[in-house]
Amino acid sequence: MISIRMALIHEASAIWSLRRAAIYKGCAGFYxxxxxxIWAETPPSDQFKQTLASDCYVAIMDACIAGMGMLNLQSGKVDAMFVGPQHMGRGIGKQILTLLEKLAREQGVGKLHLDASLNAVPFYRACGFxxxxxxxxxxxxxxxxxxxxQMQKILS
Ligand SMILES: CC(C)(COP(=O)(O)OP(=O)(O)OC[C@H]1O[C@@H](n2cnc3c(N)ncnc32)[C@H](O)[C@@H]1OP(=O)(O)O)[C@@H](O)C(=O)NCCC(=O)NCCS
Structure with a gap:
């Protein structure tokens, strides 16, 4: 059972660990x-921590953070989609992205855009980008x- 909610600032370090593990597992062989x-090990900036509270959503499974994604509602940019290695390929990334799309639609955002890492291009295509x-x-x-x-999705 998964629930998705906004991230909390005190979860920054757990989120950074998830991001780190997802990069090593999902992006290996592509870079x-x-x-x-360098991408995985650089510590989070203060700005990242601040953005957590406004733009970041986490998927919770068995009381742990299983995945994350960020959405800037002003620009329509999706960023930092990461799923923990043990949970990859089970639909969590798609559920997070679907929620981000719903939030964007509710705010009148007409188009989402993102910079897809090369390993993640098939994932985004499967999600309609x-x-x-x-x-x-x-x-x-x-x-x-x-x-x-560079990928985008028109929201209808
Ligand atoms: C990319 C990532 C977020 C996807 O999350 P996920 O939970 O593993 O993906 P899902 O299980 O939700 O997959 C959703 C769909 O994408 C497809 N998909 C996912 N990865 C795929 C791949 N590498 N190749 C082909 N299809 C893929 C799935 O088959 C599924 O298709 P369906 O809906 O038709 O069944 C995750 O694998 C990850 O964290 N990767 C490493 C970090 C990364 O690259 N993040 C993106 C930065 S831009």
Whole structure:
């Protein structure tokens, strides 16, 4: 049984651990190991912690954080979708994204957009996102630069 709710600031360290584990498991083989290490291991910034309270949603399973996703309702940008390795492939990421879409629709956001890490492109396509534009993503926390795919979804 999963519930999805807004993240709490005191969950920052648990969220960062989940993010770290998801990067190592899900992105391995798509980026150089050293790049993944910098992306995963850089500690969270104060700005990230502040954004947690306004933009971040967590999936709770058995009283633990099983997944997360962020949505900026002003820009329509989805970010930081991560699911714990032991829970990947069980529909949690899709449930989080579906909730973010619902929240966006309720606020009159017409389009969501994101920079998909290369491993996650099939996931976003399965969730109705499209896009072929290769780009680079710079992590605001670590500064690391990753190849990515710009993707979007029109909300009807
Ligand atoms: C990408 C990620 C968030 C997806 O979450 P998830 O819970 O594993 O995905 P789900 O189980 O909800 O999958 C939803 C759909 O995407 C499909 N999908 C997911 N990953 C896929 C893959 N690698 N290849 C093909 N299809 C995939 C699933 O088959 C499913 O399709 P369906 O709805 O038609 O059955 C998660 O795997 C993850 O944290 N990856 C590492 C971190 C990362 O890359 N995050 C994205 C940063 S942009």
């Amino acid at each position: 150089p190991d050293e790049t993944l290490k 499209s896009g072929e534009q290769a780009a680079t993503y710079q992590s605001p926390v670590s500064g690391v630069i990753l190849d990515c795919m």
